[in-house]
Amino acid sequence: MTVQQHGCISLHLSHDRPYIEIEIRTASGYIRKARFLVDTGGGALIFTEALVQDLELPIEDELLTLFGKHIFRRFGPPRLFVGPCELDMTQVSALMAVGTCSLFPGEAVDGILPGFLLSRYCVLLDYSTGTFSLSPSCLTAMRGEPVPISFHPLSGFPCVEVTIAGEQYGLLLDTAASCTMLSEAVVETWARQFPAWPRARCAVGTANMGAPDEEHATMMRIPRMTVGSVLLRHVTVVSHPIRAFEMRRFDVLAAPIVGGLAGNVLKQFRIEIDYAHAMSYWEWCDESYPYDMDLVGLTLSLNADSTYRVAAISDCNYACVRQSVCVGDRLLQVDGLRVTGLSLSRVVDALRGSPGQRYTLLLEREGELRSVSVATARIV
Template sequence: MRHFSRGLRTLVIVLTTTLLAACHPAASKRDRVAVAWPAEAGTVVTLPMQRVSGRWLIPVAFRRPDGSERRAFAWLNMGVGAPILSQDLYRELGLAEGQNLTMRIGAVSVQVEREGVTDGPGRIGDQDLFALLFAPRTVEAVLPAGILQHFAVSIDPKAASLTLAQPGSFPLRGVPVPIRVNPDSGLVVLDARIDTGPVPLVVDVGAPYTWLRGRAVSQWLAQHPEWHRGDSAVGRANLAMADLDLERAGKIIRFPRVYLPGLVLQDVGALGTGPIGGALGEAALGEIFWDTWESDAGEPVVGWLGNNVLDNFRLTLDYAGRQSFWERQRAADPSELDSVGLTLVRRGTGYVVAAVASREDRPLVPGVEVGDRLVQVDGHLLDGLPPEAVLARLSARPGQPRILDLDRGGRSVTIKAEGANF
């Protein structure tokens, strides 16, 4: 059971939200982090963000044992409590020999005790998880909620910028929405309302799309079958591209409205995840992915709000004041998932079909089979492309044609497919 628990927690890292207790039982404790603002830095620092695979990266300067700096891209992830380094970077920075982690974020210095840092993100099969999510871009670290909670934080998707400020020194603009913060991990939870009753959700700019517990989604669909948009993850909802039932057996749902205190979110898409061990496994073990993941939230949660929602707002988190502030930048896009309905798995530098999206048990891409390797879309080779480029090739309006070239066990197959609305 011990090895199973550790393997599950590694799996959770793939899906953007990590539990670290399997390796370090108290890894994300707040008192392991020290922040220093030099006088010349003032009280506010703004950094550029880069979008890769639907996630935000920021530049960070790490300090080597000899005092020199090592620059790397870090994944901004509010669903993770403690920092994660690639195995190579962990050793280069001397943590394997007992050094603490010291980094510079803009002009601000942050130190984390070595016991609070995770050595490597883990692997799925023979693939490093950072490579699985980001290659060919090199990403070597996670900047987690456990560090971010020491600041007031603003994420501006329109300007592609991250602002960190000393608590109490930053203008708080937008609609205020109360939040709860787990002081050990820094994860932020707010209460949304869908249909009736509160729905606790983690706020996570580390996730390209909103994911929810499959059981909760099934209950909503029993009352509102018209919310169902398809079976299996497509587009940004296919955020991990790992060979998991969470994605290939998931359900795409679209809520007409999600209510936050003082704010209404329109046309909210989400993936209700499939049972990670199949129906029998879930009957025996429960929703083990979510039950394990939510321990860093510090309370029961139904899922996370991802960037399909958060991209529409300049979001400010006042951790100390337990408030978030939402300043709308654009309207929701109900066509965000419009595409050829395939769920993909990333294998090496290429992409394999893990599921074909369906409605009412009718496949939306007839002729494509699970296990086909997707070689080309409209004559464009996919091998070596990052996930967002492949999803862009598959993007299509309802009825818009796409020509798919597939490899089926060494035999070439060409399929004319059409886009669908999800």
């Protein structure tokens, strides 16, 4: 055992994102459990409004608009426990996302556990055994390959250095992202320099994270990259607008970054993050099937009525998909599975299969139901 597991609980993956169950205790004695996303790249402790209302927590009147569109209100957080370990909430304020029952489309997510809280501990994410633990310190020898990290003390955002095609790049270690993200400027440069690297238009599969402008994204498969001494092969990345990374404020980052290393890579490891000594330790636990983008390549957007709209169609689909599915279609069923109300992860998984595997999609277009036969393809 390498980490004193003062708080050791189960970790669950959905859409390659890690979730844990946190116990909450209020001053009135009310105790309940809630599902939180573990977000090493998150800057705020966030609760849904539904959770805050259930806990009957006092809320400040001032409205805050963050990230361009989301509206929050501050509140004093209750006591939080990871297993038997009570989190250190010294000088911690929290934000309530106004009007929310969940923080991710189609997922039951009550809150986000952010990087600045995690950075007060030694953190273990063991994706293979489904284990998450916190310890005040890492006192014994660590397992796995050592990878230095840098992080800003105010945000706790951990960054690592990766090498791709002989060049070094800074990446945020971002557990809340399901697919590794890179600046579109970097991806466009590689597309010119390395035309043999597979790429495709629009974000599909785990690259489809419900973010803005995913229909304009570019996906690419990088043959190899190294993180410290750890060699990664056939890594799928998705482009994000330049402003998402290069223009990040340096008051929350210890070093410049061009993207984020995400769940599609991290899930293959047992990762310990020793913030106190600016180190992480990576142990292989499962080298995943490299072709994680074998599916019907559709970018999906969640509608207000919990149905899914086709926002884009990958150019690397077979002709049967490009000819029978249109942008704007509502996806209702996949081989008889009703997808309305399901999580994006469930819907994406329903569209996976070996290249050439056929599915029947039930679509709604301009009020008319259409049943179409489509085939999966190797998108990248």
